[in-house]
Amino acid sequence: MPTQRKPISFAFQGCQGRKVTAAFNGGTITSHAGALLLRESGRAMGLFDRVAACFTDHRDPRLTEHSVSTLVAQRIVALALGYEDLNDHDHLRHDPVMGLFADKTGGTRKGCAALAGKSTLNRLEHAPRGGKPGRYHRVSHDPQAMQVLLTELFIESKTGPPPARLVLDIDCTDDEVHGRQEGRFFHGYYGHYCFLPLYVFCGHHPLAAVLRPGNTDPARGAVEELDRIVTQLRHRWPNVQLTVRADSAYAREELMAFCEAHDIHYVLGLARNDRLVGRIGPELLAAKVESEGRRRPARLYTEFAHATRTSWSRSRRVVAKCEHIPGKSNPRFVVTSLPETIAPRTVYERVYCPRGNAENAIKEQQLDLFAGRTSATPIAANQLRLLFSALASVLMIRLRAALAHTRLARATAHSLRLKLLRIGARISVSVRRVAVAMDAHHPFRAEFARVHASFPT
Numbered sequence: 001m002p003t004q005r006k007p008i009s010f011a012f013q014g015c016q017g018r019k020v021t022a023a024f025n026g027g028t029i030t031s032h033a034g035a036l037l038l039r040e041s042g043r044a045m046g047l048f049d050r051v052a053a054c055f056t057d058h059r060d061p062r063l064t065e066h067s068v069s070t071l072v073a074q075r076i077v078a079l080a081l082g083y084e085d086l087n088d089h090d091h092l093r094h095d096p097v098m099g100l101f102a103d104k105t106g107g108t109r110k111g112c113a114a115l116a117g118k119s120t121l122n123r124l125e126h127a128p129r130g131g132k133p134g135r136y137h138r139v140s141h142d143p144q145a146m147q148v149l150l151t152e153l154f155i156e157s158k159t160g161p162p163p164a165r166l167v168l169d170i171d172c173t174d175d176e177v178h179g180r181q182e183g184r185f186f187h188g189y190y191g192h193y194c195f196l197p198l199y200v201f202c203g204h205h206p207l208a209a210v211l212r213p214g215n216t217d218p219a220r221g222a223v224e225e226l227d228r229i230v231t232q233l234r235h236r237w238p239n240v241q242l243t244v245r246a247d248s249a250y251a252r253e254e255l256m257a258f259c260e261a262h263d264i265h266y267v268l269g270l271a272r273n274d275r276l277v278g279r280i281g282p283e284l285l286a287a288k289v290e291s292e293g294r295r296r297p298a299r300l301y302t303e304f305a306h307a308t309r310t311s312w313s314r315s316r317r318v319v320a321k322c323e324h325i326p327g328k329s330n331p332r333f334v335v336t337s338l339p340e341t342i343a344p345r346t347v348y349e350r351v352y353c354p355r356g357n358a359e360n361a362i363k364e365q366q367l368d369l370f371a372g373r374t375s376a377t378p379i380a381a382n383q384l385r386l387l388f389s390a391l392a393s394v395l396m397i398r399l400r401a402a403l404a405h406t407r408l409a410r411a412t413a414h415s416l417r418l419k420l421l422r423i424g425a426r427i428s429v430s431v432r433r434v435a436v437a438m439d440a441h442h443p444f445r446a447e448f449a450r451v452h453a454s455f456p457t
Contacts, residue, residue, distance in 0.1 A: 027426060030097045033438050034421035034448065038077050039101055040455045041398040045153060048073040048101075051391060054145040058133040065109060066116040068139060070102040071124045072388070074115050077101060079392040082417050084370035086118040086125070093117055096427040097436065105429050126381045143380070146387045147208050147225070151232045153394050154205045157401070165241040167351075168229065169201045169358030170250055172218050175211075175372045183379040185214035195374060197386060200225055204361045205397055209390040211374065211383040218249035223258050230262060243267065243338075245355050251335055253312055260337060267352045270318060270333040277331055279304055283322035284329050291324040299323035301344035306335070319344040368413035369393050402454035408447050419444050420451070 012020040042048050052069035066074075078092060092098050092115065099105055099114030106114055127139040175195040177184045184193045196216045200208040208225040226244065233240060244259055248269035259266045270276070277284070283300045290298035300322040307315040317340065321332040334352050342351075365371040371389035374382035396413045399420065403409050408416065423442060428435040442448070 028096050028429070029424065029426050030095055030436075031422055031424050032081055032095060032097050033423040033425035033436050035077060035081060035097050036100070036436065037399060037420065037448070037451050038080055038395050040452070041395055042073060042077070044455055045156070045394075045398065047153070047391065047394065048076070050149055051076070051146065054143075054149065055127065055139055055141045056130075056133075057139050059138045065112050066102065066120060068124070071116055071121060073101045074098065075121055075124070075388050076392050076395065079369055079389055080395050080413070080417065081421055082414075084373045086121050088118075089115070089121055090117050096429070096434075097425075100434070105434060125376065125384050126378065127384070129380050141384065143383055143387065146391075147210070148228070148232065150209070150387075150390055150394070151207045151229050154202060154207055155232065155236050157205065157397070162237045163240055165243065166202055166233065167243045167245055167354075168207070168226070169355055169361075170198070170222050170226070170244065170246040171201075171355075171358050171362060172196050172198045172212075172249070173362050173366065174214075175366070175374055177214075177374060179375060179377070181374065181377055181379070181382065183211075183213035183382075187214050195379075195382070197371070198222060198225065199358070199362055199365070200229060201358045201361050204357070204364070204393075206361070206365070206390040206393055209365075209371070209386050211379060211386045213379070219252050219255060222246075222250060223254055226255075226258065230264065241265070243351070245352065245358075247355070256316065256335070256337070257313065265337050267334055267336045267338065267347065269352070270335045272331055272333055276306070276318070276320070276333050279306070280320045280322050280331060283320070284324065284331060287322045287324040288329065291326070295326075297323060297325045301348060303340070303344045303347075319347045321348050364413050365389060365393055368417075369396070399451055402451040403447055406447055406450060408444070420447060423448075 007023040007025040009021045009023045012022065014020055048069045051072045052067070055068045057068050074089065078088065083092060093113040096105065102114050104114040123137055124139060126137055127141045128134060128137055130140055130142055133140055174187060174190040175197055176192050177194055183195060186193050187196070194214045196212045196214050196218065198208065198210040198212055198221055199206060207229050210221055210225060212220065230242060233242065243265040245267050246269070248271040251268040251270050256266060256268070280302055283302050287298045287300050301319065302322060303317060303319045305315045306318040316335050317337070319334050319336060323330040323332065334348060336347055338347055338351065369389045369392045371386050374385055376382050376385065393413065396416055399416055400409065400411065408419065411419070423438050425436045425438040428437070
């Protein structure tokens with residue numbers, strides 16, 4: 001008969017004449033009780049099963065412990081909870097709340113946990129793109145189907161009347177790498193080896209997340225992704241007015257011609273040059289006089305028709321911000337298809353400048369949801385990691401939508417994780433119930449209840 005040892009007790013400095021001790025004898029406890037909200041959010045959207053439908057499972061069902069739906073749920077939710085590495089799953093697989101994503105309270109086979117470990121998830125992330133499975137990778141996937149799913153999830157998130165207009169933000173960022181990954185190249189602008197992922201957002205919702213080699217032109221693939229997204233959006237909302245917004249890297253003939261051919265407005269940054277600056281000489285001088293007279297920055301707005309010498313097929317409307325700040329002029333330009341009835345100031349300040357929200361969305365994706373954790377060797381595996389990160393952001397957006405008009409309505413993914421998901425709780429499992437007893441004094445109890453009330457009954 002095995003000997004039952006008493007847990008080691010740790011003594012600490014006393015308090016008001018009382019001893020203070022601690023021991024690992026609290027029973028089954030989790031620090032992820034808030035993951036229950038992610039579980040219900042994912043199920044309400046059918047997220048995990050729909051992501052799993054983008055994979056083809058060639059494994060023998062008789063020898064399979066963890067379904068593809070469970071594997072993708074485990075990976076996406078772990079990213080939302082702040083676990084970026086596959087190594088983390090060797091202890092997460094034993095977490096009692098995480099096990100509920102597989103509808104289990106334990107493994108069904110001897111020696112198995114409710115969820116998969118790092119080795120199984122590593123094989124999932126290295127699933128080949130379509131085709132026949134390999135000896136060690138019995139699951140394949142379709143990354144394009146996952147891109148389509150991102151847009152479908154955005155469309156389904158819009159309830160009520162069809163939107164009259166939507167703004168699509170296109171941007172890329174550097175994803176620094178430190179190994180010998182396929183597709184890594186040194187980028188002179190960023191000064192390091194990197195990938196150059198392309199993102200398309202509507203608000204904070206990702207519609208596309210495409211990993212590209214580090215030597216890629218910033219605008220490469222933008223028209224193809226835009227074509228797919230526009231087709232999906234207009235299939236659901238035929239009358240929606242779309243506006244494409246991006247910085248000067250995307251002010252290309254191909255992109256502008258595509259928008260003009262498909263009745264899409266665009267507002268694109270335009271890199272300044274001597275020709276453009278020469279067109280606004282009087283306005284810059286007026287701004288300089290005003291700035292020096294008032295001893296503060298001054299700006300004026302103007303517009304004119306402009307065409308490049310060779311790269312553009314036609315003349316287009318250019319809006320200029322003629323700004324003078326202490327010591328120098330600071331002109332800025334955008335090219336746009338918006339009608340001239342919209343004033344230049346409105347075009348620049350109200351339409352173009354909010355493009356910074358997309359940069360914030362990318363920053364959240366890279367820093368809070370670990371889209372930059374692309375350390376696998378094959379680029380296909382790193383693309384899959386990027387898509388898992390984008391899908392984790394969809395879960396966070398679903399939580400944020402349920403928290404409208406609360407103090408967490410505009411919380412970042414990191415703040416939501418700390419305040420709503422990382423909740424300590426004691427787990428009790430009986431024949432009829434899995435009871436999760438959370439902290440009675442948790443400061444965000446009301447917000448937890450608010451999200452729970454948003455789920456369909």
